Amino acid sequence: LNDAxxxxxxxxxxxxxxxxxxxxxxxxxxxxxVGENFLGFSYEKSILSTPHFQADNKALIRFxxxxxxxxxxxxxxxxxxxxxxxxxxxxxxxxTSPSDIERLAGFLRAVNWKVIYGLNAATSLEYETANExxxxxxxxxxxxxxxxxxxxPDLYHKNKLRPENYTYDHFxxxxxxxxxxxxxxxxxxxxxxxxxxxxxxxYTIPFASDRGNKINQLTHHYYRANGKSPDATxxxxxxxxxxxxxxxxxxxxxxxxxNIPNGYRMVxxxxxxxxxxxxxxxxxxxxxxLIDYCFTLAKYGAVGANFHxxxxxxxxxxxxxHRNGQIVGAEAIYYGMLLFSKMLPGEILNSKxxxxxxxxxxxxxxxxxxxxxxxxxxxxxxxxxIHSIKTKVIYHKSISSATAMLLxxxxxxxxxGFQFAGSSIEINGQWSxxxxxxxxxxxxxxxxxxxxxxxxLIQAN
Ligand code: BDP
Numbered sequence: 001l002n003d004a005x006x007x008x009x010x011x012x013x014x015x016x017x018x019x020x021x022x023x024x025x026x027x028x029x030x031x032x033x034v035g036e037n038f039l040g041f042s043y044e045k046s047i048l049s050t051p052h053f054q055a056d057n058k059a060l061i062r063f064x065x066x067x068x069x070x071x072x073x074x075x076x077x078x079x080x081x082x083x084x085x086x087x088x089x090x091x092x093x094x095x096t097s098p099s100d101i102e103r104l105a106g107f108l109r110a111v112n113w114k115v116i117y118g119l120n121a122a123t124s125l126e127y128e129t130a131n132e133x134x135x136x137x138x139x140x141x142x143x144x145x146x147x148x149x150x151x152x153p154d155l156y157h158k159n160k161l162r163p164e165n166y167t168y169d170h171f172x173x174x175x176x177x178x179x180x181x182x183x184x185x186x187x188x189x190x191x192x193x194x195x196x197x198x199x200x201x202x203y204t205i206p207f208a209s210d211r212g213n214k215i216n217q218l219t220h221h222y223y224r225a226n227g228k229s230p231d232a233t234x235x236x237x238x239x240x241x242x243x244x245x246x247x248x249x250x251x252x253x254x255x256x257x258x259n260i261p262n263g264y265r266m267v268x269x270x271x272x273x274x275x276x277x278x279x280x281x282x283x284x285x286x287x288x289x290l291i292d293y294c295f296t297l298a299k300y301g302a303v304g305a306n307f308h309x310x311x312x313x314x315x316x317x318x319x320x321x322h323r324n325g326q327i328v329g330a331e332a333i334y335y336g337m338l339l340f341s342k343m344l345p346g347e348i349l350n351s352k353x354x355x356x357x358x359x360x361x362x363x364x365x366x367x368x369x370x371x372x373x374x375x376x377x378x379x380x381x382x383x384x385x386i387h388s389i390k391t392k393v394i395y396h397k398s399i400s401s402a403t404a405m406l407l408x409x410x411x412x413x414x415x416x417g418f419q420f421a422g423s424s425i426e427i428n429g430q431w432s433x434x435x436x437x438x439x440x441x442x443x444x445x446x447x448x449x450x451x452x453x454x455x456x457l458i459q460a461n
Pocket of ligand 1: 044075076077078151152197268272273274275276
């Protein structure tokens with residue numbers, strides 16, 4: 001494999017001589033929910049013509065199943081380059097053949113996940129797209145959550161799929177044109193959209209009012225910045241993003257206002273676009289980013305996030321693989337997803353952090369959920385490169401036992417050596433947690449030390 005990571009020698013993790021200290025105080029106030037299908041993957045449509053999604057890909061099945069259930073989204077730029085090929089025998093690049101869909105159906109049934117399926121509404125003829133949709137509906141049945149009609153229409157003009165003067169109104173016209181053709185051929189197709197790249201104010205927000213009664217879910221994309229720009233650093237990724245929050249507030253508002261039944265979803269997302277930033281998107285810090293990012297989305301009403309990837313090593317992919325479907329490994333993003341998945345489903349509890357040291361900088365982030373059986377899951381994330389943080393968690397109700405699982409790597413910039421609960425994920429997808437420690441200090445509080453550049457999941461009952 002020639003695109004493998006160059007070997008980097010990693011400096012030893014610096015050891016801080018002084019601990020920082022903080023208290024985390026939980027309250028019974030609910031801040032939103034994280035549903036069991038919050039997590040998802042997003043793959044390029046081109047993946048369908050490779051042997052990835054099929055019922056005999058046992059390793060990939062395990063990688064998905066480790067996270068519970070979720071939503072797979074087939075989309076990306078290759079949606080706009082792929083044609084329906086009803087006579088095709090399958091495995092043909094940029095053509096989707098019936099057998100490619102049948103293999104996808106087998107995979108979805110094996111993992112019990114659903115799919116949001118992207119259709120070409122940019123470079124294909126409407127009757128071809130409608131015929132593809134009809135076939136997909138018949139074969140995927142209840143595994144199909146919705147059709148996404150086009151990928152990132154707000155960039156059609158930039159990507160030379162439409163003329164320079166293409167606007168949102170033109171997009172509405174295209175969307176109606178393609179969805180009408182699909183409705184003409186199939187009974188009750190379900191749509192989501194608009195799956196726009198970043199122009200939420202110009203596309204996603206008005207779409208909620210203009211077509212909110214024609215979709216089951218409002219969808220949008222998020223990346224922090226261009227992965228090929230020098231700004232794409234770990235420090236930027238770990239810093240708060242005010243613009244993201246503003247967009248979430250707006251999307252949450254219009255989703256509710258227009259009664260969109262399945263809410264709004266970040267249907268394609270990851271750290272940095274253009275494939276990610278090598279050394280950042282595939283480094284351990286991005287696992288810590290992911291956990292906090294998912295909670296930020298949930299607190300502002302999003303129902304889920306689909307982490308984009310597939311294939312290529314060195315970028316943002318959660319699971320790296322060869323073109324023949326063989327897995328290379330679990331990347332940093334996947335480890336973040338794995339920890340987060342253990343907190344689902346639940347209601348988010350309000351919590352606050354009180355720093356007990358003089359260092360004004362706060363490296364600690366925390367989120368808690370309460371599950372239906374009363375278990376409280378708390379994640380403590382320490383993004384400091386040098387300081388450990390002695391943290392006291394103070395509960396709003398009494399607890400009788402607690403376990404802790406550490407998510408760690410040599411340091412934030414490490415692109416390998418990840419472990420969760422003392423176990424790395426094997427290439428066959430197996431994860432065997434071996435190091436779950438039991439902690440218990442008093443009826444209402446416990447104390448743990450969160451090592452620099454790590455996260456701890458505490459499950460208290
Ligand atoms: C998005 C596209 C996706 C790309 C991704 C990227 O939908 O196909 O792979 O950006 O640039 O805009 O990484």
